[in-house]
Amino acid sequence: MSNVFEFVAESRADSGKSAARRSRRQGNVPAVIYGGHSGPQMLVLNHNEVIKHLEHEAVYSHVLDVTVDGRTEKAILKGVQRNPAKFQVLHLDFLRVDMSEAVKVHVPLHFTHEATSVGGKKGGVAAHSMVDVEVSCLPSALPEFIEVDLTNLDIGGSLHLSDLVLPNGVEVVALAQGEDHNLPVVSMMASKTN
Template sequence: MSNVFEFVAESRGCSGTTAARGVRRQGKVPAVIYGGHAEPKMLVLSHNEVVKHLEHEAVYSHVLDVTVDGKTEKAILKGVQRNPAKFQILHLDFLRVSMSEEIKVHVPLHFINEATSVGGKKGGIATHSMVDVEVTCLPGALPEYLEVDLVKLDIGETLHLSDLVLPVGVEIVVLQQGAEHNLPIVSMMASKASKEDSADDASKAAG
């Protein structure tokens, strides 16, 4: 099995829309790797291999090996263009990284313990306001995902960005702009069933 964190590519000399279409007609994916104090380089990758790699969520929040004509560079996946009408990857953008320079990457949020949370046991339903968050850190400290533990969340309560437990060396980009950017991540809402149960309990207590 190929390494899902390695993208093997060939360099291509031509750029532009016409050249990209020609690459796609060959069943391949045009791409570019840029940044990192080097000139941008146009690439060609196998469509089938790209599709297999993109099935893994971790690819989007990992430092990758991009091997071009046998030479490997460290990079992160900054952009994926897809054809919405059919199962086709149109273009990839890779950003070179230095292991000694901070990067900004969107990292997925994994929500745990909803069913066993305080609110969940009462029939509450978690409503997610975010599915990922942009962080800044050195490449070596980049987390695959951030865990959001709902176990203590009660109905009517909300977790915010500042409630996230971050690995050492990882910061949330938007929080660097001030406390007013402490956005909600997830709220525990009362379901219709839990509201009816509460109403029944209230009427029994009154009667």
């Protein structure tokens, strides 16, 4: 199997809607890589390879290798456009990263021990307010996901951004804006009985 963190692309000279449509008809995905200390570069990737990569949750929160015409650059996947009616990726945005500079990335949250939590044992149901959180860290410290342990969560209780257990060197972006941005992540609600 190919490395899930390596995207192989070719540069493309043409841009615009007609060029993008032409790429899609040929079974490819138009893309762009930008940021860092270089200008934006138009790319084209094989659609089937892109679909294989995007099946893995980790690809959305990892530093990726984007190989363009034999030259590899470090980047993160910043945006994915999908066709709402078909199983088709329309466009990808990659952001170049410098391994010595902090990046901001949305990292998925994994909720654990919901059924065995204090509130879960009483028949409570966890209401998730967030499924991911934006963090800031060096690319080498970027977590694949952040685990949210619900073990001690009782009915009527909630966990906020400040309650998340983060790896060393990782900060929640919203918390840097002040206490007003300490939003709830998950709450335990009493289940409705008929």
